[in-house]
Amino acid sequence: MADVVFDQASRVYTAGAKPAVDRLDLEIADGEFVVLVGPSGSGKSTALRMLAGLEEIDGGEIRIGGRTMVGVPSRDRDIAMVFQNYALYPNKTVGENMAFPLKMRGVEKSVQQEKVRAAADVLGLTDFLDRKPKALSGGQRQRVAMGRAIVREPQVFLMDEPLSNLDAKMRVSTRTEIAAMQRRLGVTTVYVTHDQVEAMTMGDRVALLADGRLQQFATPADLYDKPANRFVAGFIGSPAMNLFTLPVSAEGVHIGSSELRLPREVRGRISADTVTLGIRPEQWAVANGRGTAGGGADGVGGDGAGSGVKAQIDVVEELGSDAYLYAHLDDEEQTPVVVRTGGRTGARRGDQVVLTPTSEDLHLFDAESGERL
Amino acid sequence: MTATVERPAEIVPREPVNKGREGWVRRAPLLPALVFTIIVTQLPFLFTIWYSLQSWNLVRPGSQQFVGLDNYVNVFTDSQFRGVALNTVVLTVGAVLIAMVLGLAFALLLDRQFRGRGVVRTLLITPFLITPVAAALLWKTVLFSPTYGLINFVLSPFGAGQTDWISAFPLTSVMVALVWQWTPFMMLLTLAGLQSQPHDVLEAARVDGAGSFAIFREITLPHLRRFIELGIVLGAIYLVNTFDAIYMMTQGGPGTASANLPFYIYQRAFLGFDIGQSAAMGVVVVVATIIVSTFALRLIFRSFQEES
Numbered sequence: 238m239a240d241v242v243f244d245q246a247s248r249v250y251t252a253g254a255k256p257a258v259d260r261l262d263l264e265i266a267d268g269e270f271v272v273l274v275g276p277s278g279s280g281k282s283t284a285l286r287m288l289a290g291l292e293e294i295d296g297g298e299i300r301i302g303g304r305t306m307v308g309v310p311s312r313d314r315d316i317a318m319v320f321q322n323y324a325l326y327p328n329k330t331v332g333e334n335m336a337f338p339l340k341m342r343g344v345e346k347s348v349q350q351e352k353v354r355a356a357a358d359v360l361g362l363t364d365f366l367d368r369k370p371k372a373l374s375g376g377q378r379q380r381v382a383m384g385r386a387i388v389r390e391p392q393v394f395l396m397d398e399p400l401s402n403l404d405a406k407m408r409v410s411t412r413t414e415i416a417a418m419q420r421r422l423g424v425t426t427v428y429v430t431h432d433q434v435e436a437m438t439m440g441d442r443v444a445l446l447a448d449g450r451l452q453q454f455a456t457p458a459d460l461y462d463k464p465a466n467r468f469v470a471g472f473i474g475s476p477a478m479n480l481f482t483l484p485v486s487a488e489g490v491h492i493g494s495s496e497l498r499l500p501r502e503v504r505g506r507i508s509a510d511t512v513t514l515g516i517r518p519e520q521w522a523v524a525n526g527r528g529t530a531g532g533g534a535d536g537v538g539g540d541g542a543g544s545g546v547k548a549q550i551d552v553v554e555e556l557g558s559d560a561y562l563y564a565h566l567d568d569e570e571q572t573p574v575v576v577r578t579g580g581r582t583g584a585r586r587g588d589q590v591v592l593t594p595t596s597e598d599l600h601l602f603d604a605e606s607g608e609r610l
Numbered sequence: 611m612t613a614t615v616e617r618p619a620e621i622v623p624r625e626p627v628n629k630g631r632e633g634w635v636r637r638a639p640l641l642p643a644l645v646f647t648i649i650v651t652q653l654p655f656l657f658t659i660w661y662s663l664q665s666w667n668l669v670r671p672g673s674q675q676f677v678g679l680d681n682y683v684n685v686f687t688d689s690q691f692r693g694v695a696l697n698t699v700v701l702t703v704g705a706v707l708i709a710m711v712l713g714l715a716f717a718l719l720l721d722r723q724f725r726g727r728g729v730v731r732t733l734l735i736t737p738f739l740i741t742p743v744a745a746a747l748l749w750k751t752v753l754f755s756p757t758y759g760l761i762n763f764v765l766s767p768f769g770a771g772q773t774d775w776i777s778a779f780p781l782t783s784v785m786v787a788l789v790w791q792w793t794p795f796m797m798l799l800t801l802a803g804l805q806s807q808p809h810d811v812l813e814a815a816r817v818d819g820a821g822s823f824a825i826f827r828e829i830t831l832p833h834l835r836r837f838i839e840l841g842i843v844l845g846a847i848y849l850v851n852t853f854d855a856i857y858m859m860t861q862g863g864p865g866t867a868s869a870n871l872p873f874y875i876y877q878r879a880f881l882g883f884d885i886g887q888s889a890a891m892g893v894v895v896v897v898a899t900i901i902v903s904t905f906a907l908r909l910i911f912r913s914f915q916e917e918s
Contacts, residue, residue: 289817291817312819318814322808329828337818385814
């Protein structure tokens with residue numbers, strides 16, 4: 238068990254080029270499950286590979302349990318890694334695959350077998366120990382890769398998108414299995430994914446990276462409720478948060494042809510004359526645009542259409558429990574907007590609606606820097 | 611409401627329409643090739659069997675007569691034939707194995723990044739591109755020659771003087787030239803194998819605590835097995851038929867010390883003009899080759915099937 242610290246860790250592939258990982262700072266506590274998430278090319282895998290010793294640490298340092306890892310080969314780092322394509326040894330059986338890290342450490346054969354058997358028991362692989370990886374399904378291979386990692390009892394688990402090759406159903410069940418196993422073993426885990434659902438559900442804390450730089454490192458709830466900047470706001474949440482860059486008025490902001498009034502204390506935070514306003518899809522109330530109640534349970538009529546925004550629905554996605562309305566505002570750019578409502582609203586394509594923010598807790602970002610206000 | 615679920619009638623695969631006719635439509639275009647192959651390979655073999663049953667020396671016209679299996683009895687009691695057969699085995703196995711070990715070593719070196727890798731690779735492949743006769747001549751004169759050979763020149767400071775390498779070690783000399791020519795082939799095959807190895811498996815091994823040698827022994831070598839087997843079988847098929855190197859360097863001599871079966875048969879047929887004897891040897895060699903290559907090919911096909 239150990240804590241992991243990224244201290245201004247950087248990776249530059251070619252001298253002079255933009256770093257793949259740019260002065261990353263993370264402090265991961267002992268036993269914590271941290272997810273690195275970000276779009277492709279954000280440097281999340283590179284950061285993990287630096288921790289694994291598969292990439293150089295060109296600047297700063299990475300410490301595991303207080304010991305610096307600069308110049309330490311991966312085999313001396315006491316880590317175990319699960320790869321995206323599992324990286325099983327094709328000419329070894331499942332049992333030999335799982336025993337390999339122990340064998341390389343010179344563990345006695347009987348101890349090897351005992352540990353492999355115990356891990357195989359936990360993972361439901363007992364019947365497959367003599368098979369070659371080729372004769373296994375994707376989910377089984379994934380479990381072998383997990384098994385190879387846990388027999389080691391390492392200080393840190395590293396997982397590089399371990400679920401991305403599984404089908405949707407398998408991914409959901411394996412997701413919870415991995416999270417539960419990590420809690421049980423209490424081993425510090427760094428998990429890379431591009432899937433924000435995995436990030437939100439699995440991690441104690443989530444580090445969101447973009448362009449090699451850390452955007453925010455917080456608990457999933459904080460990441461959702463208090464995104465540090467416009468990028469985080471747009472990345473976390475599905476459908477994504479509606480982000481509008483709007484001119485500031487006396488009472489609030491101009492949006493479409495109407496004015497959206499903002500509470501006084503919110504308005505106080507704005508200093509420039511434009512501002513980026515973020516409203517999550519579920520933070521809208523929908524009212525029928527022609528005045529008659531049409532929004533069902535979610536329809537909010539009374540608040541006065543004055544603070545609402547007119548919009549026209551383009552597409553309705555019924556998901557059963559919820560429905561997503563994809564609409565555009567009645568401004569010149571026909572700014573698209575997404576609204577999440579309860580299911581069966583009866584809304585249809587072409588309907589005129591009035592959207593009103595329900596929550597006081599709107600997100601404001603500086604229009605220039607994108608930082609949260 | 612209850613309903614009994616009726617098992618649907620069993621479904622059998624439908625016979626393709628026009629199966630027979632379509633088969634011949636597909637096969638017919640292959641017929642010319644088949645006929646041609648029979649004419650150029652099977653008919654000469656039948657003639658050879660027929661010759662092998664005759665006593666027939668071209669130097670004595672009218673000597674041709676049917677002698678049954680006499681020629682075969684002579685072949686098996688001929689101690690020279692046995693010696694030459696042993697030479698063939700030693701030459702083939704030695705050259706193939708040494709070339710494979712060297713080729714693997716070069717491939718491992720070439721599998722890493724360094725400046726000028728393309729140039730080095732081209733230089734290492736060159737021996738394979740040289741005409742075998744020219745290569746043999748090169749080894750005989752430029753390198754092995756006792757008077758102006760480079761090897762004696764290089765070794766002279768160490769007192770190695772005037773060794774006539776080809777006379778002193780005829781079979782080894784031929785083998786050295788063959789190894790020099792076949793190492794690039796083995797290198798290319800194993801290099802292809804090395805470069806087809808998935809990267810993440812090697813990384814996983816590193817994370818799992820394996821050092822370079824352990825990775826080679828546990829991961830790389832098993833991965834290369836089928837490439838190595840393929841190289842050995844292909845190399846053996848070519849090298850068992852070596853003729854040019856022996857012809858150019860030693861003429862099979864001294865005596866038959868460096869002759870292999872193809873060269874010995876050539877000597878008996880075209881220098882001794884003994885058609886019956888050489889035909890019988892040819893048949894024996896073909897049968898032996900078929901037996902050995904059947905096992906060898908089965909071996910490589912098995913390992914290829916395992917992998918796929």
